[in-house]
Amino acid sequence: MTTSTNGVLLIKGAKVLGGETADVLVTDGLITSVGRAASEAGAETTVDADGLVLLPGFVDLHTHLREPGREDAETIATGSAAAAAGGFTAVLAMANTSPVTDTAEAAERVHDLGRAVGLVDVQPVGAVTRGLEGAELAELGLMARSRAGVRVFSDDGKCVGDARVMRRALEYVKAFGGVISQHSQDPSLAPHASCCHEGELSGRLGLPGWPSVAEEVIVARDVMLARHTGSRVHVAHVSTAGSVEVIRWAKAQGISVTAEVTPHHLLLTTDLLTSYDPTFKVNPPLRPQEDVEALREALADGTIDAVATDHAPHARHDKEHAFVDAAFGMIGLETALPVVWTVLGERLGWDGVARVMSTNPAGIAGLAGHGRPIAVGEPANFTLVDPTAVWTVDRDLSLSLSRNNPWHGRTLHGAIHSTYLRGTQTYLG
Numbered sequence: 001m002t003t004s005t006n007g008v009l010l011i012k013g014a015k016v017l018g019g020e021t022a023d024v025l026v027t028d029g030l031i032t033s034v035g036r037a038a039s040e041a042g043a044e045t046t047v048d049a050d051g052l053v054l055l056p057g058f059v060d061l062h063t064h065l066r067e068p069g070r071e072d073a074e075t076i077a078t079g080s081a082a083a084a085a086g087g088f089t090a091v092l093a094m095a096n097t098s099p100v101t102d103t104a105e106a107a108e109r110v111h112d113l114g115r116a117v118g119l120v121d122v123q124p125v126g127a128v129t130r131g132l133e134g135a136e137l138a139e140l141g142l143m144a145r146s147r148a149g150v151r152v153f154s155d156d157g158k159c160v161g162d163a164r165v166m167r168r169a170l171e172y173v174k175a176f177g178g179v180i181s182q183h184s185q186d187p188s189l190a191p192h193a194s195c196c197h198e199g200e201l202s203g204r205l206g207l208p209g210w211p212s213v214a215e216e217v218i219v220a221r222d223v224m225l226a227r228h229t230g231s232r233v234h235v236a237h238v239s240t241a242g243s244v245e246v247i248r249w250a251k252a253q254g255i256s257v258t259a260e261v262t263p264h265h266l267l268l269t270t271d272l273l274t275s276y277d278p279t280f281k282v283n284p285p286l287r288p289q290e291d292v293e294a295l296r297e298a299l300a301d302g303t304i305d306a307v308a309t310d311h312a313p314h315a316r317h318d319k320e321h322a323f324v325d326a327a328f329g330m331i332g333l334e335t336a337l338p339v340v341w342t343v344l345g346e347r348l349g350w351d352g353v354a355r356v357m358s359t360n361p362a363g364i365a366g367l368a369g370h371g372r373p374i375a376v377g378e379p380a381n382f383t384l385v386d387p388t389a390v391w392t393v394d395r396d397l398s399l400s401l402s403r404n405n406p407w408h409g410r411t412l413h414g415a416i417h418s419t420y421l422r423g424t425q426t427y428l429g
């Protein structure tokens with residue numbers, strides 16, 4: 001089946017939010033009718049969506065595409081294909097490429113390559129500091145005013161450790177409604193070698209400990225800087241119960257803070273490291289069950305706004321090392337929805353899934369045309385989900401170029417049936 005943006009697409013009998021079943025008609029990339037008994041006569045393509053759930057396309061606030069620089073691990077094309085397969089219609093591409101996305105030209109290049117591939121909208125994240133070095137601010141204003149329209153800035157992979165630099169970055173982006181997404185890791189409490197949650201297990205395994213407090217002190221500092229500057233901070237990959245407490249407090253004070261949690265921190269725990277399998281080496285590290293429970297609770301009650309994958313592809317030769325020498329990171333675009341549905345489906349419902357995977361992340365990133373309701377006049381950016389599918393992850397079937405897949409061999413519930421970007425089918429399972 002193929003569709004064209006100039007054609008007419010009819011999604012027949014999908015379950016839409018609110019529990020109704022509806023036919024959705026798309027003309028020239030826009031939703032032109034939602035309701036019963038739309039005629040098949042004028043449709044170029046008809047999709048039988050009986051038993052499927054129609055959700056707004058997912059928006060990933062945290063994707064590592066490795067282009068430019070490490071096209072052996074991922075390209076904008078392969079990462080976009082993996083994203084579409086995961087139900088995403090937009091991804092924010094992190095700035096820690098080589099070279100770093102720290103200029104307007106670099107941001108425009110990523111943006112334009114994404115548009116040329118055309119499977120998801122690739123929205124570049126700009127670096128906070130030049131070369132991610134933590135010292136001088138990058139061209140934040142020029143990136144914001146560029147064709148790429150950058151709104152989210154992050155040195156992800158590294159923490160903006162210097163409080164004065166963080167304060168100035170927050171002040172600067174306030175002028176154009178930008179946000180700083182922080183990789184919260186105090187470098188003196190958790191230096192680069194830290195790779196296992198600090199606790200009884202890290203001692204037993206002889207791995208350098210990464211204490212929870214190294215995350216929590218940065219989250220606490222940053223919410224106070226957000227309050228002081230009146231600007232917006234976003235906490236990337238929250239991993240501890242203590243961070244959740246701080247964010248809950250800050251939101252109650254009216255401080256402009258938002259937060260994301262990864263699918264892996266919602267399900268995987270630190271005891272997986274007893275295998276010394278580098279697939280489970282990630283930053284921040286997998287935490288104990290108490291933290292996992294606190295993160296689930298926080299996502300369900302709105303303290304954590306969004307799920308973000310932190311899809312971090314790595315080539316085999318960067319992962320296949322002794323645990324301490326392997327690269328940090330795991331892939332996750334294609335498994336995000338099934339993990340969230342498996343872990344939290346009952347608590348969130350489809351409304352909740354749409355909120356944490358589409359509406360909220362689109363709002364945080366200021367992305368027009370994404371995270372919108374399935375309604376007349378809206379762009380046809382959506383995904384069809386099979387809620388009853390039960391399947392076992394096989395890393396060799398991934399569209400990502402990399403194989404560092406922590407879900408390999410796991411059975412998950414819920415699968416992406418197909419994805420549509422402005423009415424064009426970008427994935428069919």
Ligand SMILES: NC(=O)N[C@@H](CC(=O)O)C(=O)O
Pocket residue numbers: 064096156157158183281282283284310312313328329330
């Ligand atoms: N999450 C990771 O373990 N790795 C990320 C960087 C990051 O998100 O900190 C990467 O770029 O590989």
Ligand SMILES: [Zn+2]
Pocket residue numbers: 156157158183236237283284
């Ligand atoms: Zn990070």
Ligand SMILES: [Zn+2]
Pocket residue numbers: 062064094156157310312
């Ligand atoms: Zn990351």
